[in-house]
Amino acid sequence: MFAVFSLWLFRKTRTGDEPSADKQRQDAIYLLCGIGILTSMAWAVIARMTGRSIFWPESFALGFFAWSWLVKGRALASIGSTLATTKNKFTK
Numbered sequence: 001m002f003a004v005f006s007l008w009l010f011r012k013t014r015t016g017d018e019p020s021a022d023k024q025r026q027d028a029i030y031l032l033c034g035i036g037i038l039t040s041m042a043w044a045v046i047a048r049m050t051g052r053s054i055f056w057p058e059s060f061a062l063g064f065f066a067w068s069w070l071v072k073g074r075a076l077a078s079i080g081s082t083l084a085t086t087k088n089k090f091t092k
Contacts, residue, residue: 011027032064
């Protein structure tokens with residue numbers, strides 16, 4: 001389901017709307033994360049079939065999803081504004 005979120009749901013736009021440059025960058029990140037999740041899933045299947053641990057493939061898949069989720073939630077902008085506000089409080 002995490003791959004579905006990254007590859008399909010997060011990349012949806014309204015019909016007829018022209019995506020902005022920012023939206024296109026976000027969509028590229030979602031696509032990269034979705035492909036990373038699917039690759040990690042394939043890696044986990046192969047690892048399991050060979051009797052190896054699936055810890056690393058699962059960790060990477062969760063990392064890719066976390067990255068797409070943070071982009072979708074605009075967390076980086078929020079963190080940046082919080083840091084700027086904190087910096088201003090301490091420099092005054």
